[in-house]
Amino acid sequence: MAKWTTADIPDQTGRTAVITGANTGLGFEMAAALAAKGAHVVLAVRNLDKGKAAADRIISMAPNATVALQQLDLGSLAGIRAAAAEIKSAYPRIDLLINNAGVMYTSKQTTSDGFELQFGTNHLGHFALTGLLLDALLPVPDSRVVTVSSIGHRIRAGIHFDDLNLEHDYDRVAAYGQSKLSNILFTYELQRRLAAAGESTIAVAAHPGNSATELGRHLSAVAEVVAMRLLSQSAAMGALPTLRAATDPETAGGQYYGPRGLGGGRGYPALASSSKQSHDPELARRLWEVSEELTGVTYSID
Template sequence: MARTWTESDIPSQCGRRVVITGANSGLGFETARALAVRGASVVLAVRDVGKGEHAAERIAAIAPAAEVGVVWLDLASLYSVHEAAAELHAKYDRIDLLVNNAGLMYPPRSTTRDGFEMQFGTNHLGHFALTGLVLELLLRAPNPRVVTVSSNAHRFGSEIRFHDLHWEQSYDRIRAYGQSKLANLMFTYELQRRLSSHGSTMLAVAAHPGASDTALIRNSPAMVRRLAPFVAPVVAQSAAMGALPTLRAATDPAVLGGQFYGPGGVGQVRGYPRIVSSNRRSQDTQVQHRLWRTSERLTGVSYPF
């Protein structure tokens, strides 16, 4: 049996500057905390600055020597994404690691400020735009990485619905979430292919947390929310355990671009992180390329490849 990988396996992060979206709670907070403890300078990119500052104080109490900053970022607004990217450019000379962690799951149908279906716009398009806008900062680092948090729910997104990306004809919040998580994976795979073709040492990696006990469930159907207090202790793992696949993807020296990390237990629901597989649909290179072109058009952000 392969040896388990835990937080104690994270190598020193001294000298690395890390930006994590949605880092004020849940998986993002646990990721930021673990990296700060290992010496990283951490930037919490969050929608609620007050909550971000509180999270920064909690991390500082755990890791007093850590440098922790907060940047306003609302992924449901391209204006905010541009503002956050501009602030990062103004404050920092490079980014060593970008963790695209923030996410929204199962809300009633709504749209972002730019008219995108909320889950696709927040989970995929917002991160696509942010990554492109700070790519120059990433490429200044000696060994940069982008880790994008997907989900096993990518299997529920049977396709990228180019004919109705924003679910205007009919809305299924579970399938819409699956589409956004499928898009996260396709973005990672296409980004890595483009980086490799241009000889870049930057790595694009994906991860998923399995079933983790976080606030992400707050928009789930009422029956799921009622059962959660009884089912979660049996099925779900802690946010700290759920963050381990992201942390391994972000720090393990053996990681290769285009890999996907998730829990190693049955069904990838819980357990210690290992390389896992994604569904066949996520590996369709033609759809990956079409999604990339569509994302550039919708966000107005083009990558210099």
């Protein structure tokens, strides 16, 4: 398809979609597009005031939209467990989980559980949330887990099993790369396990290319202008690969979508290729096991 857009999203009436980080940027665009197509969208956000503003904005754009708020702090395992319990109580059947929220290039910080902030939020938080919600996804035919990665999974990226929190040599670019590589390894391993269990639920990954969002707030002023403005596309365009992964009837488990332009930085969504590392099943299996140990979350399909 030459130019896949939100006009190509099939009718979403009757579907429930949970989107993390849905109050701003890419997540907001995803939520607005799905709500406009009839989905009941749950905005899983850390700040409820900002979430309420986002919900009001979506309804102003699509008066018939149905949206709900759910507080979620991906930097707290206790908070994730509480949020997952509330979501499953309200929505025992979930059609779509979009793991979108994230942080990028932060200074050396930790989550409330002591994990390096980018690895803890971007990967471990979503690993835990997905595992806790999986029982609500499995009974739904063709349900999907879509996890948002980044071009950054190729940049100074590796899984540092001897120092996952990068306590001894912190580098914010390497930390981001590790977290985004983890997102793709997680997706591919989740898909392998779902397929082995004979489930119809699929796991898919996507990346937004270079998109103008608040993720650049931890860059220097000059770098933020260059990377997030001069070289970027809009958040609405950046959301398209994830929306296609989430809704295209032709999407298959284990696929990876991104902008089709040069280097994957800009353009309409198409199938993309991820790094050689991301396709290493042994690396993915080891990361899965470590993630289970660190979060205390095990998956029902295992």
